[in-house]
Amino acid sequence: MNKILVLGLGKFGHRLITELASREGVRVFAVDKNEKARQASTKYVHECFGANLDHPESLGRIMEKTGPVDTAVLGMGGSMNATTLTALHLRQRGVGRIFIKAEDEQHAEVLNAIDRGMDGPHAFRIIIPEIDQAAQIAGRVATDLVKQEVSLGDNWELAELSCPDRMCGKSLAELEVRQRYQLTIIGWRESGDSPLQHATADTILPEGCEITAVGEKKDIARFVAEFD
Amino acid sequence: MNKILVLGLGKFGHRLITELASREGVRVFAVDKNEKARQASTKYVHECFGANLDHPESLGRIMEKTGPVDTAVLGMGGSMNATTLTALHLRQRGVGRIFIKAEDEQHAEVLNAIDRGMDGPHAFRIIIPEIDQAAQIAGRVATDLVKQEVSLGDNWELAELSCPDRMCGKSLAELEVRQRYQLTIIGWRESGDSPLQHATADTILPEGCEITAVGEKKDIARFVAEFD
Numbered sequence A, B: 001m002n003k004i005l006v007l008g009l010g011k012f013g014h015r016l017i018t019e020l021a022s023r024e025g026v027r028v029f030a031v032d033k034n035e036k037a038r039q040a041s042t043k044y045v046h047e048c049f050g051a052n053l054d055h056p057e058s059l060g061r062i063m064e065k066t067g068p069v070d071t072a073v074l075g076m077g078g079s080m081n082a083t084t085l086t087a088l089h090l091r092q093r094g095v096g097r098i099f100i101k102a103e104d105e106q107h108a109e110v111l112n113a114i115d116r117g118m119d120g121p122h123a124f125r126i127i128i129p130e131i132d133q134a135a136q137i138a139g140r141v142a143t144d145l146v147k148q149e150v151s152l153g154d155n156w157e158l159a160e161l162s163c164p165d166r167m168c169g170k171s172l173a174e175l176e177v178r179q180r181y182q183l184t185i186i187g188w189r190e191s192g193d194s195p196l197q198h199a200t201a202d203t204i205l206p207e208g209c210e211i212t213a214v215g216e217k218k219d220i221a222r223f224v225a226e227f228d
């Protein structure tokens, strides 16, 4: 059982607890200073506490009730101080994974310095929603050929692409995609809304379909540039 | 050449134009009412305009200089009105793809109604950064086993997972992953920071490695529940 403490129930925190409510093996506690935010969230969590985390002693009182937690998530916009201070205190109390919605890259820099300066493995996982989303959509904005682009570490990525007309009507074996483009087609779908299907050597790609390919970023970029 | 107009250069817009600067086949124009925001962005774009989009005639003046654009991106926080009105005007001018940073789900509802109510294919692509990010991290928050979880449409997903100890030391052929768990392991890496490698039938998974698997959401959830 993973005990999770979610602090701050704005758009970010509230959406997270609704997603967690459908997952197995978790027990979620939530905290917010605002009554209305708590009311909208109580039904999704094990217990919901009212507290203002600007006061340093609030966290201690909450954790007396929850006991030790494995994971914390900080989604309190507004004052960076309450977020930074609360993250520090959670880390000192031995919480192993702390997801933090940071305001911007400078805020993230301060948080990372705190995390690295303390003993034990890094606990902070920083999220800057506007910046993270902008980086994720760049592929789709740049060309209509790309429907989704997901980074898999530094070198690789997965891309969902409109299937180039030249590739339609032939089997994957005939197309020799891995030899010619260094990409692996792992799935395909009839159109944007239809379910993904396994791709095998004898799959014949129909007109207007989409393909899901995995490969190095440079190979996907070359493929897109060739067919765009 | 994909002509892209980015309106609003806050955290979202600015990060987007820096990402687009390294992509082929795009020409980017940017607009912001704030001088400092423009100065930080000029070197990444073809041309940068100063204008306040609260005044409806501003967009017309800008598009006289840019000519027709294929794609627009709206990243102006603050007033929802300027965003909604500008999105409507871009759509009326025939811009085919309009990415819009919306404030929340109600704002998205209004935007979608405008988009559906007009002739031609849907042009709006709505992004709500806080909500989209919260949904994406739910898998990682729920269990430490999951390093990344990406939805591939309604049924499928890709998940990067810590390799369960029981699976280490055996080859993928021996493990019969597809037969036993209905998942396809497409890649693996020594540890969280090392590069992804192709997975083949004779790959032997080392202790402490991570695997990248693709499959139906329910099969990934069952796999995670078994080894968590």
Ligand SMILES: Nc1ncnc2c1ncn2[C@@H]1O[C@H](COP(=O)(O)OP(=O)(O)OP(=O)(O)O)[C@@H](O)[C@H]1O
Pocket (backbone or CB within 6 Å): A007, A008, A009, A010, A011, A012, A013, A031, A032, A033, A034, A037, A051, A052, A053, A054, A075, A076, A077, A078, A079, A082, B130
């Ligand atoms: N010091 C605090 N103590 C407790 N709750 C707090 C504190 N500061 C903010 N919150 C709560 O966190 C939630 C999110 O805060 P706020 O709305 O200011 O940020 P936001 O960045 O707009 O959040 P989101 O983007 O998730 O909507 C609110 O429900 C607010 O009541």
Ligand SMILES: Nc1ncnc2c1ncn2[C@@H]1O[C@H](COP(=O)(O)OP(=O)(O)OP(=O)(O)O)[C@@H](O)[C@H]1O
Pocket (backbone or CB within 6 Å): A130, B007, B008, B009, B010, B011, B012, B013, B031, B032, B033, B034, B037, B051, B052, B053, B054, B075, B076, B077, B078, B079, B082
């Ligand atoms: N009516 C407008 N006309 C032109 N530029 C605008 C207008 N409204 C906002 N902007 C610009 O859009 C950018 C983003 O706006 P703002 O900072 O209010 O939103 P935000 O939600 O904080 O953005 P982000 O989250 O991307 O930082 C700012 O640089 C601002 O100058």
